[in-house]
Amino acid sequence: MTTLPQSQSPDDLEFGPRRKSFDIEDALASDWHGGSAFVTAWFNAMSLLFPLGEKFFIDSVVHFEDEIDDPRLRDEIAAFRAQESTHRVQHQKYNELLCKLRDYDLDRFEKNERLRMAWAYRELSARRRLAGTVANEHITAIMAHDMLSHDDVLIGADPQIANLWRWHGVEETEHKAVAFDVFLAVGGSVSERRQALLLNTFFFFKDTMRNLCIMLQKEGKLWSLREWAHGFKYLFVKPGILRRIFGAWLSFFRKDFHPWQVDNRQLVSEWEREQEESGQTSQGAA
Ligand SMILES: [Fe+2]
Numbered sequence: 141m142t143t144l145p146q147s148q149s150p151d152d153l154e155f156g157p158r159r160k161s162f163d164i165e166d167a168l169a170s171d172w173h174g175g176s177a178f179v180t181a182w183f184n185a186m187s188l189l190f191p192l193g194e195k196f197f198i199d200s201v202v203h204f205e206d207e208i209d210d211p212r213l214r215d216e217i218a219a220f221r222a223q224e225s226t227h228r229v230q231h232q233k234y235n236e237l238l239c240k241l242r243d244y245d246l247d248r249f250e251k252n253e254r255l256r257m258a259w260a261y262r263e264l265s266a267r268r269r270l271a272g273t274v275a276n277e278h279i280t281a282i283m284a285h286d287m288l289s290h291d292d293v294l295i296g297a298d299p300q301i302a303n304l305w306r307w308h309g310v311e312e313t314e315h316k317a318v319a320f321d322v323f324l325a326v327g328g329s330v331s332e333r334r335q336a337l338l339l340n341t342f343f344f345f346k347d348t349m350r351n352l353c354i355m356l357q358k359e360g361k362l363w364s365l366r367e368w369a370h371g372f373k374y375l376f377v378k379p380g381i382l383r384r385i386f387g388a389w390l391s392f393f394r395k396d397f398h399p400w401q402v403d404n405r406q407l408v409s410e411w412e413r414e415q416e417e418s419g420q421t422s423q424g425a426a
Pocket residue numbers: 194223224227308312
């Protein structure tokens with residue numbers, strides 16, 4: 141029996157987890173993104189969603205592993221799992237340090253996400269949960285693409301924390317199609333993934349903004365017009381990260397969409413070259 145290829149990644153794409161360490165403790169205690177409470181809280185709020193979210197992503201992909209015949213896609217599932225597992229470890233460390241240093245309540249930040257995941261396990265089929273992962277991987281991949289292709293996203297940020305975010309963005313770029321290809325291989329439909337993107341985009345912003353507001357409230361800046369004006373400008377005007385990713389977000393609704401229609405591997409190699417030049421080594425990269 142011949143096995144049809146199910147992976148649609150570029151032929152020479154190889155990836156795996158990198159062992160990295162980031163010295164972020166001192167910076168996390170402060171508004172590490174150029175002194176802006178809003179933008180710092182925006183990134184911190186996303187980090188707080190990652191450990192639980194990435195566990196959900198891994199589980200939803202690995203659930204279908206036995207149904208995948210293509211050895212290449214099976215290898216990519218293993219690499220996806222390994223990368224997301226290291227992201228979970230780094231962001232868990234980030235989140236625990238952040239909460240300790242700034243006296244935040246980690247359980248409170250994770251509460252809504254835990255409840256929604258319990259709902260997803262109770263009410264949704266495994267394929268719908270995988271569609272949710274495909275949607276979230278699209279959101280992370282397009283944000284990573286924007287961050288890696290524009291210096292202004294992390295301009296003024298603490299260099300070590302910026303490095304952590306860029307490392308995560310690089311690996312999200314490398315494995316951006318794994319969940320998508322598994323979803324196609326197990327018969328996932330266009331309408332399932334379209335619905336999933338709408339729903340997951342809503343919850344991604346709802347949870348991020350909720351966490352951001354909790355942090356601003358704790359800092360006594362929830363009602364600061366200056367912070368909100370600066371945050372609005374950062375998200376929608378200059379650099380305008382959400383404005384810039386809107387077209388890429390929309391492209392997911394095309395019937396024939398595939399994440400590798402945008403071949404952005406050069407962003408990974410540029411980052412690798414910069415790491416070498418600055419003497420930062422990655423052990424264990426494929
Ligand atoms: Fe990740």
